[in-house]
Amino acid sequence: xxxxxxxxxxxxxxxxxxxxxxxxxxxxxxxxxxxxxxxxxxxxxxxxxxxxxxxxxxxxxxxxxxxxxxxxxxxxxxxxxxxxxxxxxxxxxxxxxxxxxxxxxxxxxxxxxxxxxxxxxxxxxxxxxxxxxxxxxxxxxxxxxxxxxxxxxxxxxxxxxxxxxxxxxxxxxxxxxxxxxxxxxxxxxxxxxxxxx
Amino acid sequence: xxxxxxxxxxxxxxxxxxxxxxxxxxxxxxxxxxxxxxxxxxxxxxxxxxxxxxxxxxxxxxxxxxxxxxxxxxxxxxxxxxxxxxxxxxxxxxxxxxxxxxxxxxxxxxxxxxxxxxxxxxxxxxxxxxxxxxxxxxxxxxxxxxxxxxxxxxxxxxxxxxxxxxxxxxxxxxxxxxxxxxxxxxxxxxxxxxxxx
DNA sequence: TTCACTATACGACACGTTGTAAATTTAGTC
DNA sequence: GACTAAATTTACAACGTGTCGTATAGTGAA
Numbered sequence: 001x002x003x004x005x006x007x008x009x010x011x012x013x014x015x016x017x018x019x020x021x022x023x024x025x026x027x028x029x030x031x032x033x034x035x036x037x038x039x040x041x042x043x044x045x046x047x048x049x050x051x052x053x054x055x056x057x058x059x060x061x062x063x064x065x066x067x068x069x070x071x072x073x074x075x076x077x078x079x080x081x082x083x084x085x086x087x088x089x090x091x092x093x094x095x096x097x098x099x100x101x102x103x104x105x106x107x108x109x110x111x112x113x114x115x116x117x118x119x120x121x122x123x124x125x126x127x128x129x130x131x132x133x134x135x136x137x138x139x140x141x142x143x144x145x146x147x148x149x150x151x152x153x154x155x156x157x158x159x160x161x162x163x164x165x166x167x168x169x170x171x172x173x174x175x176x177x178x179x180x181x182x183x184x185x186x187x188x189x190x191x192x193x194x195x196x197x
Numbered sequence: 198x199x200x201x202x203x204x205x206x207x208x209x210x211x212x213x214x215x216x217x218x219x220x221x222x223x224x225x226x227x228x229x230x231x232x233x234x235x236x237x238x239x240x241x242x243x244x245x246x247x248x249x250x251x252x253x254x255x256x257x258x259x260x261x262x263x264x265x266x267x268x269x270x271x272x273x274x275x276x277x278x279x280x281x282x283x284x285x286x287x288x289x290x291x292x293x294x295x296x297x298x299x300x301x302x303x304x305x306x307x308x309x310x311x312x313x314x315x316x317x318x319x320x321x322x323x324x325x326x327x328x329x330x331x332x333x334x335x336x337x338x339x340x341x342x343x344x345x346x347x348x349x350x351x352x353x354x355x356x357x358x359x360x361x362x363x364x365x366x367x368x369x370x371x372x373x374x375x376x377x378x379x380x381x382x383x384x385x386x387x388x389x390x391x392x393x394x
Numbered sequence: 395t396t397c398a399c400t401a402t403a404c405g406a407c408a409c410g411t412t413g414t415a416a417a418t419t420t421a422g423t424c
Numbered sequence: 425g426a427c428t429a430a431a432t433t434t435a436c437a438a439c440g441t442g443t444c445g446t447a448t449a450g451t452g453a454a
Contacts, residue, residue: 035410037411045431046433049432056413065316068317068320068321069324072321116255120308124266128361129354132353132357154379154382154383155333158383161358162359162362163358165357166354166358169354177351185348186351188347205401205450205452206451207401234440242403244441246402
């Protein structure tokens with residue numbers, strides 16, 4: 001797609017301005033308050049120009065999400081090529097992912113951890129966090145591993161949500177741990193479930 | 198608050214109409230498309246009346262989230278009174294929670310699992326789900342438990358996110374498992390981490 | 395029943411946002 | 425330096441927002 005036709009630098013410039021402006025605005029206000037007006041003004045482009053690139057703001061978000069996924073894929077591909085460990089989520093891969101996120105933390109923080117319309121999930125998360133946190137105080141020990149009866153899909157729901165959630169929380173408190181440390185911690189937690197079959 | 202002053206039935210009626218209309222609309226369209234106009238029309242009340250109850254739509258969402266949390270608190274309080282097991286999240290409590298959600302699944306599905314502005318989290322979740330899912334296919338066994346070195350806060354991030362995520366996924370595929378079964382599965386996964394100290 | 399109270403309905407207003415259309419200017423390409 | 429495409433400018437109609445008075449009708453108490 002990109003071999004013969006190099007994209008007009010003006011297009012790249014405009015899109016970059018729009019995306020930067022969007023991140024800026026999202027740091028300052030809730031997403032519903034971001035109008036095409038404001039966005040164009042902040043990006044120092046004409047409002048009409050916005051419509052030459054995106055259908056509307058949700059469309060712009062879609063495109064940005066596509067880009068994000070592409071970026072992450074690139075990071076992951078690099079890691080999987082290099083190491084070929086038997087582990088489910090190998091350490092290199094996870095560390096690379098977390099480092100990538102840390103590098104672009106301004107973006108990820110605002111995008112992944114921005115509130116509103118995540119309110120409900122947020123509120124519920126807060127409640128359960130307290131619940132689990134309280135419980136951790138007063139608990140006993142029991143070591144046990146028989147997850148032969150656990151549905152694969154449930155285990156997948158469980159652990160992917162755990163990963164994302166861990167990352168989001170980490171971002172929200174401004175990354176007090178290094179990617180390496182967090183990855184190790186995560187893998188320790190993760191390993192406990194990684195024994196099916 | 199509610200002992201002497203009973204609330205005007207008209208107020209209750211209007212709010213109920215608004216909330217029902219909101220859920221209906223959220224089933225039909227993205228949240229950004231829900232205007233006060235549309236909402237009032239669907240609720241068969243006058244648009245101006247909306248502003249007698251809520252500042253704007255985000256404000257209405259806040260209030261609805263408050264109500265949700267209150268409801269859940271009621272469910273949890275009941276469960277914790279009845280049983281006093283040593284487990285971190287006891288089975289009764291979890292089952293009750295899941296049953297409550299299942300009972301009001303129309304509400305919870307639309308509220309917790311509705312897309313847009315969760316796009317990014319969604320997309321990332323999809324990616325990681327595939328990753329973990331692929332990995333589950335070709336993996337070995339290793340049993341191991343030494344999480345003495347795991348930070349409490351990280352463990353809390355991890356497990357609360359896992360719980361919410363499991364619930365959201367369960368809702369999105371229209372609850373193919375009973376609350377009881379899901380709770381058991383979850384507790385099995387959870388128990389593995391519940392061995393600190 | 396009557397009556398005061400107050401929630402809701404109605405019509406109207408100023409204002410901002412949206413999406414599109416046209417003509418024009420500006421910048422990149424070869 | 426001429427051709428091409430992107431960005432600007434101005435304009436417009438449609439819609440959404442938030443806030444007025446004022447009129448209507450449901451509510452709870454005397």
